[in-house]
Amino acid sequence: MIKIGEVVNAVGLRGELKIYPYTENKERFETIKAVYFDEKQVQIEQVRYKDNLVIVKIHGVDDRTSAEACKGIEVFMREEDMEDLPEGTYYVKDILGFQVEDQKRGMIGILRDVRDSSAQALFIIEKNGGGELLVPAVEEFFTAVDLERKVILVDLIEGMYED
DSSP, rough: OEEEEEEEEEEETTEEEEESSSSSSSTHHHHHEEEEEEEEEEEEEEEEETTTTTEEEEEOSSSHHHHHHHOEEEEEGGGGGOOOOOOTOOOHHHHHOOOETTTEEEEEEEEEEEEOOOOOOOEEEEEEEEEEEEEETTTTTEEETTTTTEEEEOOOOOTTTOO
């Protein structure tokens, strides 16, 4: 199962749910017929969007009280429902734990997490000597991913990495 969002609130009186998506492609909610609330499968009846949030109508959640009871539930999809990505693009789950190698410094740490901020995603690298390094997930810094060696190659600018 792959976590794709979290129910953050109820919308209106007819049981719609406001979901904060953990995916860049929030439109994927339109292509899958069912999601999982924790481990319970639920059917999606309708999807719409408001700003960066997904508004869904789930079968069986028909009033505001039922919708409010869903607040805080994590939303999952089955791994086999995931779409194929273009070459050079990776799911976070596939690269977590990879070594991170800088062109100038060699191995600098391990990719531990990716946080999605309002501006862009941030890669959280656990540095070999301790501490964290936050690197914006942009092509200027991330030059390649070597799936065989499980290494992410980076080219950090002066001042970004401190020992």
